[in-house]
Amino acid sequence: MQVKILSNGFHDPILEDGGVISINNGCHNSQLVEVNKIINGHALGELNFDSTTHLLHDYMKILDEKATMLLGYPLNIYCDEYVALAPLLRYHLNNFGDPFTENNYGMHSRHFEVGVLDWFSKLWEIEKDQYWGYVTHCGTEGNLHGILLGREQFPDGILYASRESHYSVWKAARMYKMECEVIGTLFTGEMDYHDLRSKLLPNQNKPAILHLNIGTTFKGGIDNLDVVIETLKECGYSQDKFYIHCDAALCGLILPFLKNAPKITFKKPIGSVSVSGHKFLGCPMPCGIQIARKKHVDILSRNIEYIASIDATISGS
Numbered sequence: 001m002q003v004k005i006l007s008n009g010f011h012d013p014i015l016e017d018g019g020v021i022s023i024n025n026g027c028h029n030s031q032l033v034e035v036n037k038i039i040n041g042h043a044l045g046e047l048n049f050d051s052t053t054h055l056l057h058d059y060m061k062i063l064d065e066k067a068t069m070l071l072g073y074p075l076n077i078y079c080d081e082y083v084a085l086a087p088l089l090r091y092h093l094n095n096f097g098d099p100f101t102e103n104n105y106g107m108h109s110r111h112f113e114v115g116v117l118d119w120f121s122k123l124w125e126i127e128k129d130q131y132w133g134y135v136t137h138c139g140t141e142g143n144l145h146g147i148l149l150g151r152e153q154f155p156d157g158i159l160y161a162s163r164e165s166h167y168s169v170w171k172a173a174r175m176y177k178m179e180c181e182v183i184g185t186l187f188t189g190e191m192d193y194h195d196l197r198s199k200l201l202p203n204q205n206k207p208a209i210l211h212l213n214i215g216t217t218f219k220g221g222i223d224n225l226d227v228v229i230e231t232l233k234e235c236g237y238s239q240d241k242f243y244i245h246c247d248a249a250l251c252g253l254i255l256p257f258l259k260n261a262p263k264i265t266f267k268k269p270i271g272s273v274s275v276s277g278h279k280f281l282g283c284p285m286p287c288g289i290q291i292a293r294k295k296h297v298d299i300l301s302r303n304i305e306y307i308a309s310i311d312a313t314i315s316g317s
């Protein structure tokens, strides 16, 4: 299939008559059927691939309808503000590699990325020269990165996470082939600290990598960082024997602005914190934030000759 861009007026380009985008193709019926399926059972009739304008218009009509009826999901569906960023879609921006290191590709928004990271580092109380981070694609990527940092620090460490943790945690455990202990939860969704203690005690010979929830997916349960740190201490785990990743996908952008809410802070012995851009921010593009202690990231960093930079991210670009 060939895609040919005829015009680039970027004010609402898709809907404008006169066709901003035209697709010239030898498209098979099976592809039409696939498109029909993608549009979720809505009967659109025969779709005409010569008229992408109509195809997209019909698709947007369906989305408008669905958006008004969406009862709930743990994300903010108000995306209108992001339309202001539409003109940037004319440029192939790519912040590959390390946001703090220049690469050989001029078309990037690294300065904005670092600005975002600095903002989060202040929010979570870690000095500029002590932290490293990047804008990820999602909360899942933040978890994959945070747990990897723990695993790199403690290759024989056991991963502890409550059973109400997001499925990305078990995905990380499978990907990294980690031994894993599932901790029970209280009715609030937060971790059962007695159960944590009972799982930590018999494993004192191995370091602990803890995945804590700052808002579980279904109940918004928040694991109590102070109780977890105290439990680790009581079970004989000194600070050089544990790593804590905080999954703040859901509440990371809510708690800091609430009075008397539990505090996410690097003043406590945590290794990393991640947030999803899809929840509270309602970002309709892949988005998340990962902030970690620099000293833990160095072990992941690799020189990449082709980009003339270094990389310690999961997704690379």
Ligand SMILES: Cc1ncc(COP(=O)(O)O)c(C=O)c1O
Residues within 6 Å of the ligand: 074, 137, 138, 139, 140, 141, 143, 165, 166, 168, 213, 215, 216, 217, 218, 247, 249, 250, 276, 277, 278, 287, 288
């Ligand atoms: C607690 C928690 N962590 C991580 C994620 C993953 O976030 P994302 O959808 O941005 O990958 C979610 C998403 O629902 C979540 O609820």
